[in-house]
Amino acid sequence: MSAPADPTRREFLRKAALSATGLVIAFHVPARRRAWAAEPAVSKPAALPPANAFLRIGTDDTVTVLLAHSEMGQGIWTSLPMLIAEELDADWSKIRVEHAPAAPAYAHTVWGIQATGGSTTTSSEFDRYRQVGATARVLLVQAAAQRLGVAPSTCRTENGAVVAGERRLRYGELAAEAAALTAPEAVTLKDPKDWKVIGQPTRRLDTPEKVDGSAVFGLDVRFDGLLTAVVARSPTFGGRMKSFDDTAARTVPGVRKVVAVPSGVAVVADHFWAAEAGREALEIEWEPGPGTPLDSTALLAEFRRLADQPGRIAASTGDAPAAVAGAKRTIAADYVVPFLAHAAMEPLNCTVRLGPQNCEIWTGTQFQTSDQQAAARIAGLKPEQVTLHTTFLGGGFGRRATPTSDFVSEAVHVAKAAGAPVKTVWTREDDMRGGYYRPMYLHRVRVAQGDDGLPTAWDHVIVGQSILAGTPFASEFGASGVDPSSVEGTSDSPYLKNVPNHRVQLHDHQCAIPVLWWRSVGHSHTAFVMETLVDELAHAAGVDAVAYRRRLLAGHPRHLGVLELAAQKSGWGGPLPAGRARGIAVHESFGSYVAQVAEVSLEAGRIRVHRVTCAIDCGIAVNPLTIEAQMESGIAFGLGAALHGAITFKDGRVQQSNFDDYPVLRLPEMPAVDVHIVPSTARPGGVGEPGTPPIAPAVANALAALTGRRLRELPLRPA
Amino acid sequence: MKLSVNGTEHEVDAPADMPLLWVLRDLLGLTGTKYGCGIAQCGACLVHVDGRPRKSCMTTAAFAEGKSVTTIEGLSKDGGHPVQRAWSELDVVQCGYCQSGQIMAAASLIAANPRPTDADIDTALEGQICRCGTYPRIRAAVHRAAELSRESQS
Numbered sequence: 001m002s003a004p005a006d007p008t009r010r011e012f013l014r015k016a017a018l019s020a021t022g023l024v025i026a027f028h029v030p031a032r033r034r035a036w037a038a039e040p041a042v043s044k045p046a047a048l049p050p051a052n053a054f055l056r057i058g059t060d061d062t063v064t065v066l067l068a069h070s071e072m073g074q075g076i077w078t079s080l081p082m083l084i085a086e087e088l089d090a091d092w093s094k095i096r097v098e099h100a101p102a103a104p105a106y107a108h109t110v111w112g113i114q115a116t117g118g119s120t121t122t123s124s125e126f127d128r129y130r131q132v133g134a135t136a137r138v139l140l141v142q143a144a145a146q147r148l149g150v151a152p153s154t155c156r157t158e159n160g161a162v163v164a165g166e167r168r169l170r171y172g173e174l175a176a177e178a179a180a181l182t183a184p185e186a187v188t189l190k191d192p193k194d195w196k197v198i199g200q201p202t203r204r205l206d207t208p209e210k211v212d213g214s215a216v217f218g219l220d221v222r223f224d225g226l227l228t229a230v231v232a233r234s235p236t237f238g239g240r241m242k243s244f245d246d247t248a249a250r251t252v253p254g255v256r257k258v259v260a261v262p263s264g265v266a267v268v269a270d271h272f273w274a275a276e277a278g279r280e281a282l283e284i285e286w287e288p289g290p291g292t293p294l295d296s297t298a299l300l301a302e303f304r305r306l307a308d309q310p311g312r313i314a315a316s317t318g319d320a321p322a323a324v325a326g327a328k329r330t331i332a333a334d335y336v337v338p339f340l341a342h343a344a345m346e347p348l349n350c351t352v353r354l355g356p357q358n359c360e361i362w363t364g365t366q367f368q369t370s371d372q373q374a375a376a377r378i379a380g381l382k383p384e385q386v387t388l389h390t391t392f393l394g395g396g397f398g399r400r401a402t403p404t405s406d407f408v409s410e411a412v413h414v415a416k417a418a419g420a421p422v423k424t425v426w427t428r429e430d431d432m433r434g435g436y437y438r439p440m441y442l443h444r445v446r447v448a449q450g451d452d453g454l455p456t457a458w459d460h461v462i463v464g465q466s467i468l469a470g471t472p473f474a475s476e477f478g479a480s481g482v483d484p485s486s487v488e489g490t491s492d493s494p495y496l497k498n499v500p501n502h503r504v505q506l507h508d509h510q511c512a513i514p515v516l517w518w519r520s521v522g523h524s525h526t527a528f529v530m531e532t533l534v535d536e537l538a539h540a541a542g543v544d545a546v547a548y549r550r551r552l553l554a555g556h557p558r559h560l561g562v563l564e565l566a567a568q569k570s571g572w573g574g575p576l577p578a579g580r581a582r583g584i585a586v587h588e589s590f591g592s593y594v595a596q597v598a599e600v601s602l603e604a605g606r607i608r609v610h611r612v613t614c615a616i617d618c619g620i621a622v623n624p625l626t627i628e629a630q631m632e633s634g635i636a637f638g639l640g641a642a643l644h645g646a647i648t649f650k651d652g653r654v655q656q657s658n659f660d661d662y663p664v665l666r667l668p669e670m671p672a673v674d675v676h677i678v679p680s681t682a683r684p685g686g687v688g689e690p691g692t693p694p695i696a697p698a699v700a701n702a703l704a705a706l707t708g709r710r711l712r713e714l715p716l717r718p719a
Numbered sequence: 720m721k722l723s724v725n726g727t728e729h730e731v732d733a734p735a736d737m738p739l740l741w742v743l744r745d746l747l748g749l750t751g752t753k754y755g756c757g758i759a760q761c762g763a764c765l766v767h768v769d770g771r772p773r774k775s776c777m778t779t780a781a782f783a784e785g786k787s788v789t790t791i792e793g794l795s796k797d798g799g800h801p802v803q804r805a806w807s808e809l810d811v812v813q814c815g816y817c818q819s820g821q822i823m824a825a826a827s828l829i830a831a832n833p834r835p836t837d838a839d840i841d842t843a844l845e846g847q848i849c850r851c852g853t854y855p856r857i858r859a860a861v862h863r864a865a866e867l868s869r870e871s872q873s
Contacts, residue, residue, distance in 0.1 A: 071814075072814055073813030073814030073815070073851045074813070075813070203807070203810045204810055204812065206812070206815065207806070207807050207810065207811075207812055208798060208807070209815075210812040210815030210818050211798055211803045211806045211807060211811075211812065211818060211822060212751070212791065212792070212794075212795075212798040212803065213749075213750070213751020213752070213790065213791035213792050213819045214751065214792075215815050216750075217753075217815075217816055219750075219753070219754065220744075220750035222748060222750065228745065253734065270745075271741060271745035271746065272741050272744075272745055272754075273734075273737045273738065273741040273745070343850060344814075344816075344850055345753070345755050345761070345763060345814065345816040345817045345848065345849070345850050345851075346753070346755075346814070346816045347754070347755070392814070392815065392816075393814060394753070394814050394815070394816030394817075395814045395816060395850050395851060396814075397850070427757060428755065428756045428757055428758075428761075625810055629810065629813060629853075629856070632852050632853070632854075632855050632856070633813060633851050633852040633853070634852070635852065636849075636851070636852020636854060637850065637851075637852055658756050658757075658758055658760060659756050659758075659760035659761050659848060660758065660760050664848055664850060665852065665854075666845050666846075666848060667840070667841055667844045667845055667847065667849075667854045667857065667858070668841040668842075668845055670852070670854035670855060670858075672855065673855055
């Protein structure tokens with residue numbers, strides 16, 4: 001489907017419909033407050049967004065749901081259709097799913113741009129997709145009532161049909177008539193007690209194509225005339241190509257062109273292998289960039305120096321430094337977490353076909369609006385002249401949501417310079433060395449404990465590189481200048497709420513290393529610090545780790561709910577095989593509350609996590625199967641980082657390159673995971689990320705229980 | 720050179736050192752076999768060569784010449800291989816990118832070992848990385864696939 005040059009939404013839908021099989025019902029429920037942002041999220045739309053969304057009902061009864069968000073493993077290919085199917089009373093076997101094109105109509109209901117991230121898809125769409133289903137249902141009922149000459153109120157819907165007395169009309173039979181009707185101004189959503197779909201463990205709809213190899217990821221896009229490129233990029237961040245000699249590269253069979261692009265030199269060939277061989281034959285002189293002297297050991301030393309300087313205030317009550325200085329019992333410690341690569345299984349790639357008046361892009365992206373706008377700028381087109389096809393993402397974890405649209409922009413440059421349709425492919429090494437890491441962080445904390453063991457003063461300094469500085473999202477910083485994503489999980493920690501003297505300061509140390517959100521963003525480091533430190537306080541107070549948290553979390557019922565559930569289900573305090581210990585952590589992120597108990601031993605000096613008991617309160621559980629899978633997933637991702645993950649720099653170069661020197665979790669290291677979902681009627685929170693933050697501290701706390709030693713750096717090094 | 724893939728003979732014009740992975744993907748259009756690392760570390764590219772598991776990113780086209788190659792596209796006609804059925808039943812996939820390799824590795828395992836233990840599974844699939852962490856479901860699904868396979872043979 002291609003977007004028309006200047007579509008009204010209605011017209012856009014109509015045209016989209018014509019290009020698809022079957023008939024179409026398109027809905028446009030007017031915006032209640034404001035329209036979407038035409039530009040990237042420089043400003044944040046206020047509260048309630050326009051509730052418009054699309055689905056197609058074919059004459060063959062198929063119900064095609066268009067996803068405004070990207071499926072990258074998190075299961076929205078199933079959970080978003082569930083929301084529509086619930087209100088539509090659809091026949092689940094007739095549901096088909098597609099990624100929506102990039103268009104303003106599909107903007108995130110809070111952010112105002114089309115994007116997937118922050119574990120927000122369900123919360124963004126919980127109302128909108130149900131409204132779409134409910135609106136379609138009203139129209140289908142109206143169409144049936146008209147045809148049968150009965151009142152709509154005498155009709156009911158079930159399993160993809162309108163039923164009136166003895167008559168039963170399938171949605172496919174009614175689609176044409178329903179499409180001609182005017183959509184209602186308002187719809188009534190089902191009472192949750194009547195839900196038949198929401199809350200039911202529902203298997204994924206994308207399984208068939210993902211078990212027979214037919215699912216199309218960005219790297220799998222093929223069409224006649226498509227060439228493949230790899231790009232030689234500066235070995236140091238910010239470096240520029242000074243000159244290159246492509247004499248040898250051009251002699252490689254299959255190499256068609258060698259072109260200069262802003263990021264380096266692209267070798268364009270008939271296929272990947274020729275492009276890669278051509279790249280190896282290139283001789284390039286690089287202009288060293290500002291990243292040339294980078295060294296992560298020196299950078300950490302600089303962070304330690306900064307930690308003693310006054311920083312920006314992220315939170316402050318009372319006089320924390322004075323209270324700590326005057327206290328009898330204190331704990332003072334530094335915590336360090338390294339740079340991390342996302343290392344999604346599918347290396348970055350993007351396919352671009354440029355025409356005189358259009359640009360067509362195929363890629364797995366989390367950031368359609370920015371990518372579309374970036375492509376338009378480079379191609380000299382209007383954003384609506386850029387058609388972006390979102391493929392399945394072979395993992396995202398944040399890397400495919402770059403405010404700079406790095407991999408899309410580069411691919412447009414390559415296609416433009418090559419004068420041909422090109423798929424730009426990153427090798428694993430390119431992907432791992434290409435930047436956009438979870439930043440390294442240092443936390444320096446001093447906590448005073450009262451006679452009752454509870455914290456009386458908490459002085460906390462965080463040093464690291466802001467991922468939002470310099471992006472449109474920096475508008476969120478406010479007067480303090482604090483990037484909230486650097487301090488989330490600490491400055492707003494429930495543990496600090498009752499500490500009479502507390503202060504959280506931030507130092508943003510910018511350098512040439514591109515940094516980005518990495519699954520769970522700030523929580524990926526703050527949970528580790530907060531939860532290991534609270535555990536240490538409990539130990540110092542001589543109080544059981546669960547009992548201590550229970551005291552600190554009084555007044556935080558959802559934290560307490562998952563804490564108690566995880567403790568109970570894990571057999572907290574009960575016997576364990578010799579050589580094993582348990583550790584617990586509880587953390588709120590992305591609107592959900594997760595507690596995990598890890599059961600850990602040391603085998604020949606190596607950490608072995610046998611079992612993780614996980615409790616989550618994510619509000620209404622739309623698809624419990626997805627929630628279980630995302631908890632397992634978040635644990636595996638976080639555990640891999642806790643045991644192995646570190647990107648380091650020396651002489652400006654990234655020292656890791658592939659899975660041999662950047663190990664990730666493998667099957668033998670995967671613990672058994674039990675997931676327990678707290679029943680809730682609260683609005684849905686996220687599930688893609690909240691499973692990640694608690695696992696590192698839960699494991700570290702178990703190790704402390706086992707060995708008596710506190711590990712304050714990630715990855716965990718027990719010996 | 721002549722390559723036999725999924726029962727079909729292909730004449731391909733490939734340099735002898737071109738990895739089988741790229742022959743399959745870029746010359747034959749069989750994109751179910753994935754590129755993940757290029758150095759036989761992740762297993763996304765695993766195929767069967769003469770019935771044995773091979774990481775196609777480190778297998779040359781020349782090595783595969785005259786041998787029988789099976790990819791995910793050729794594992795079954797209709798997605799009905801016991802491993803594929805078990806994967807569906809247990810809702811294993813997430814992003815799905817690594818799953819062709821996981822499934823091909825699991826199919827090799829149960830062909831050689833009809834009753835694999837957890838330890839057998841860990842050993843056989845240690846070379847198959849999944850960043851989504853579908854590992855617990857993979858373990859369970861391999862057991863289930865072995866069971867389905869035994870049932871279909873009895």
